[in-house]
Amino acid sequence: MKPYVIICALALASCAGNGDKKSDTSANASADTAGKPQIQAPAQDMDYCFLRTEGTSNQDTTAIHLLLKGGKVTGEMKWLPKEKDSRKGTLNGTITGDEIKAVWSFMQEGVKDSINVAFKLSAQELAQKPLKVNTADGRQVTDEAAGYTLLYKLDNCSQFKTAGKPAM
Secondary structure (H helix, E strand, O other): OHHHHHHHHHHHHHHHHHHHHHHHHHHHHHHHHOOOOOOOOOOOOEEEEEEEEEOOOOOEEEEEEEEEEOOEEEEEEEEEOOOOOOEEEEEEEEEEOOEEEEEEEEEEOOEEEEEEEEEEEOOOEEEEOOEEEOOOOOOEEEOOOOOOOEEEEEOOOHHHEEOOEEOO
16 A cells, blocks of 8 residues: 555656646746846838937937838838938838838938938837948948947827828
């Protein structure tokens, strides 16, 4: 009879041990994500607006309005420096995962121009690869070797509303 009791006790201890392992795993998973912000993937078929201010008194503004639909990205981008010529134009491109590759076609000083731009989009933030000057022709291009270091904060599209209606 004693061997039977010992086997039952070992079986119960074994089952209890497995249950603890499962709860340890979920406790570890909770501990891993505790205190870390959860990044949400960008929703499709939705408008996003972002704003970035910079300069000595945050007087220079860049505003971006994006519309995602079926892997395509359209929108507007406005670079509005305080005492320089602004750039205002359209964005057209694609999104793969959370990365956007687009062409920004704009007007500056009455001249049409365009630049390829690269963004990384989350539900709460937009990040852009910085531009650099191509020394061969003096034009700005996206620095593909750089990270997504220019950060834009989610905005209420205030830069794109006119008379209570979106400008687009």
